[in-house]
Amino acid sequence: xxxxxxxxxxxxxxxxxxxxxxxxxxxxxxxxxxxxxxxxxxxxxxxxxxxxxxxxxxxxxxxxxxxxxxxxxxxxxxxxxxxxxxxxxxxxxxxxxxxxxxxxxxxxxxxxxxxxxxxxxxxxxxxxxxxxxxxxxxxxxxxxxxxxxxxxxxxxxxxxxxxxxxxxxxxxxxxxxxxxxxxxxxxxxxxxxxxxxxxxxxxxxxxxxxxxxxxxxxxxxxxxxxxxxxxxxxxxxxxxxxxxxxxxxxxxxxxxxxxxxxxxxxxxxxxxxxxxxxxxxxxxxxxxxxxxxxxxxxxxxxxxxxxxxxxxxxxxxxxxxxxxxxxxxxxxxxxxxxxxxxxx
Amino acid sequence: xxxxxxxxxxxxxxxxxxxxxxxxxxxxxxxxxxxxxxxxxxxxxxxxxxxxxxxxxxxxxxxxxxxxxxxxxxxxxxxxxxxxxxxxxxxxxxxxxxxxxxxxxxxxxxxxxxxxxxxxxxxxxxxxxxxxxxxxxxxxxxxxxxxxxxxxxxxxxxxxxxxxxxxxxxxxxxxxxxxxxxxxxxxxxxxxxxxxxxxxxxxxxxxxxxxxxxxxxxxxxxxxxxxxxxxxxxxxxxxxxxxxxxxxxxxxxxxxxxxxxxxxxxxxxxxxxxxxxxxxxxxxxxxxxxxxxxxxxxxxxxxxxxxxxxxxxxxxxxxxxxxxxxxxxxxxxxxxxxxxxxxx
DNA sequence: TGCCGCCATGTGAACGTTAACACTGTCCGG
DNA sequence: CCGGACAGTGTTAACGTTCACATGGCGGCA
Numbered sequence: 001x002x003x004x005x006x007x008x009x010x011x012x013x014x015x016x017x018x019x020x021x022x023x024x025x026x027x028x029x030x031x032x033x034x035x036x037x038x039x040x041x042x043x044x045x046x047x048x049x050x051x052x053x054x055x056x057x058x059x060x061x062x063x064x065x066x067x068x069x070x071x072x073x074x075x076x077x078x079x080x081x082x083x084x085x086x087x088x089x090x091x092x093x094x095x096x097x098x099x100x101x102x103x104x105x106x107x108x109x110x111x112x113x114x115x116x117x118x119x120x121x122x123x124x125x126x127x128x129x130x131x132x133x134x135x136x137x138x139x140x141x142x143x144x145x146x147x148x149x150x151x152x153x154x155x156x157x158x159x160x161x162x163x164x165x166x167x168x169x170x171x172x173x174x175x176x177x178x179x180x181x182x183x184x185x186x187x188x189x190x191x192x193x194x195x196x197x198x199x200x201x202x203x204x205x206x207x208x209x210x211x212x213x214x215x216x217x218x219x220x221x222x223x224x225x226x227x228x229x230x231x232x233x234x235x236x237x238x239x240x241x242x243x244x245x246x247x248x249x250x251x252x253x254x255x256x257x258x259x260x261x262x263x264x265x266x267x268x269x270x271x272x273x274x275x276x277x278x279x280x281x282x283x284x285x286x287x288x289x290x291x292x293x294x295x296x297x298x299x300x301x302x303x304x305x306x307x308x309x310x311x312x313x314x315x316x317x318x319x320x321x322x323x324x325x326x327x328x329x330x331x332x333x334x335x336x337x338x339x340x341x342x343x344x
Numbered sequence: 345x346x347x348x349x350x351x352x353x354x355x356x357x358x359x360x361x362x363x364x365x366x367x368x369x370x371x372x373x374x375x376x377x378x379x380x381x382x383x384x385x386x387x388x389x390x391x392x393x394x395x396x397x398x399x400x401x402x403x404x405x406x407x408x409x410x411x412x413x414x415x416x417x418x419x420x421x422x423x424x425x426x427x428x429x430x431x432x433x434x435x436x437x438x439x440x441x442x443x444x445x446x447x448x449x450x451x452x453x454x455x456x457x458x459x460x461x462x463x464x465x466x467x468x469x470x471x472x473x474x475x476x477x478x479x480x481x482x483x484x485x486x487x488x489x490x491x492x493x494x495x496x497x498x499x500x501x502x503x504x505x506x507x508x509x510x511x512x513x514x515x516x517x518x519x520x521x522x523x524x525x526x527x528x529x530x531x532x533x534x535x536x537x538x539x540x541x542x543x544x545x546x547x548x549x550x551x552x553x554x555x556x557x558x559x560x561x562x563x564x565x566x567x568x569x570x571x572x573x574x575x576x577x578x579x580x581x582x583x584x585x586x587x588x589x590x591x592x593x594x595x596x597x598x599x600x601x602x603x604x605x606x607x608x609x610x611x612x613x614x615x616x617x618x619x620x621x622x623x624x625x626x627x628x629x630x631x632x633x634x635x636x637x638x639x640x641x642x643x644x645x646x647x648x649x650x651x652x653x654x655x656x657x658x659x660x661x662x663x664x665x666x667x668x669x670x671x672x673x674x675x676x677x678x679x680x681x682x683x684x685x686x687x688x
Numbered sequence: 689t690g691c692c693g694c695c696a697t698g699t700g701a702a703c704g705t706t707a708a709c710a711c712t713g714t715c716c717g718g
Numbered sequence: 719c720c721g722g723a724c725a726g727t728g729t730t731a732a733c734g735t736t737c738a739c740a741t742g743g744c745g746g747c748a
Contacts, residue, residue, distance in 0.1 A: 061469075063413070064473055065408075066409075066413050068409035069409040084434055084438050085435045090428055094427075094428050098457075106470070108452050111438055111441045131407065234633045288578065289606055291579075292578035293606075293610070294609070294610055294613050
């Protein structure tokens with residue numbers, strides 16, 4: 001007795017009830033308890049009830065480590081994410097978590113400070129160490145994508161927003177189509193051409209949006225202005241906006257995301273160029289604030305949450321060996337608000 | 345031989361190398377491998393090198409499940425989060441993840457769709473099922489906080505943004521002080537009083553900011569206007585802003601967060617009331633876009649990332665039994681921009 | 689010289705679960 | 719009325735670690 005007390009004192013983590021304890025209390029074998037937990041057939045309803053009761057009484061929680069050890073399945077998927085502070089990534093993490101949980105998986109997260117090959121690979125290894133059954137990687141930059149491509153096979157991996165050309169199963173929005181939608185919208189409003197504030201070099205999504213914009217301009221036979229490159233931030237939008245605001249020829253601007261559009265809006269305001277009377281501005285993403293900017297921002301909507309959900313679908317498909325490679329592209333949608341209008 | 349092949353075929357998950365395999369290859373016992381992995385003393389450098397070499401050769405990854413099973417430590421902490429889509433929560437998750445990783449922990453996430461007692465408790469149980477060693481809960485609503493209070497002890501738990509009165513160890517920003525800072529700033533600019541667009545009922549942070557505002561008004565002997573209640577969204581800010589814009593007496597508004605301030609800004613613009621010439625507006629949070637709104641928003645800055653870091657400090661402190669209860673309050677900071685000016 | 693103690697390693701038993709198989713009855717068809 | 723199928727349950731052995739000891743060798747000190 002004394003000995004027992006001493007023993008339980010030296011382990012600082014108190015033992016929580018196990019299957020054996022439940023079994024003893026219910027008067028069955030631990031295997032029967034296991035059967036109840038895993039909803040196996042061939043357990044008498046009455047027995048099942050007795051076991052459940054015992055579980056309730058002891059506040060029994062199955063030990064996931066033991067289970068993972070013997071089944072070799074962690075029921076966990078990992079997310080690698082860069083700057084999950086932004087609306088887009090944050091929403092996707094949310095969508096992924098919801099979908100994963102619905103599919104019976106836990107979600108473990110590893111956020112990387114930079115998108116260098118090195119840090120992405122570190123994150124992959126961290127998650128491998130947790131023996132995740134699959135990884136969804138939000139690493140929307142070439143260096144990150146390259147790192148993904150060099151991950152040893154054998155681990156299910158899906159990239160999100162890594163561009164259509166990536167050598168990795170991926171889900172993303174059709175950026176080319178989205179950019180095209182926005183550009184055509186502005187051309188259709190009578191603007192002679194459309195200027196573009198793009199995302200930074202090395203980002204597949206920036207490149208694809210730029211391409212969609214360019215192709216549309218060219219196809220329409222309009223003159224092709226130089227691209228201004230930002231870094232996705234409102235600040236960079238503001239700076240580029242100041243440049244554009246000075247040029248009276250500029251009547252329509254398509255921005256690579258809403259934050260930059262917000263900066264452009266502010267730059268126009270500062271210089272006294274009215275939106276949409278003098279200049280039309282279109283963004284990309286449809287952040288929740290978009291309808292309340294001055295003026296309400298016309299933008300291309302991506303359904304980030306759905307993107308997250310789909311990435312789990314794809315991942316689970318791969319994990320069960322369905323398709324070796326897959327590619328899912330969602331179609332974005334133009335949201336016309338008041339920041340775009342007919343050319344005067 | 346044939347038998348061996350068949351066996352490895354029927355298990356669909358192929359066995360990855362274990363300690364035993366490494367041990368055999370290095371010509372030592374599994375225990376020595378364990379010692380090498382855990383950096384135990386008393387291993388000859390030469391032996392250590394041989395083991396490391398074997399690990400590299402086999403691409404050995406320690407099995408975290410087995411380790412967790414025997415040590416009863418998962419090296420994992422859990423995050424419960426509500427609407428991680430917003431800037432604040434998203435930043436905190438980021439800060440938490442960084443800090444946890446630095447402390448050698450993995451991070452598992454459970455996002456709840458609502459802050460009802462039920463769903464918060466479900467999330468707690470999900471994480472308990474993963475045997476996390478501690479939980480950081482971002483559940484900034486009374487119902488969620490109440491749920492936390494009823495979590496069985498024995499699991500380390502820290503609330504973030506749950507209000508100072510909570511019966512749970514917590515970290516948060518000093519909302520009262522922050523609101524006071526904003527309100528005093530406006531009073532000091534000569535405004536006869538300050539109106540308040542508050543967060544929704546049942547949110548401790550909304551309550552505390554309201555209290556800070558009210559106390560400051562009362563202490564200054566100014567007249568106390570009715571509170572307008574929003575729901576944190578830009579939309580609700582816009583709606584309440586429209587109400588306030590009609591009232592010519594309103595010259596200063598303190599908003600419970602930046603999104604609502606953004607909506608108010610837009611409402612003022614629509615009605616033709618100039619900010620800051622006619623009306624001063626101050627927000628709370630300092631979202632990255634705040635400097636680029638029209639006009640740049642004066643706001644109260646909270647360091648969300650730091651908040652996340654601190655919550656891990658507190659959690660780890662509790663988990664190692666340092667203090668049974670703790671409370672950390674960070675001091676927010678006023679960022680004066682151009683949306684606030686002297687009363688005319 | 690002999691014993692003690694420490695360094696370097698090995699051995700065996702947990703940890704809590706699932707998988708595989710063994711064991712009872714009961715019911716049904718021949 | 720007997721054999722076999724099947725429902726319901728129990729028994730034993732993994733899974734890959736760490737922990738608590740046990741072991742052997744070697745150096746130092748009395």
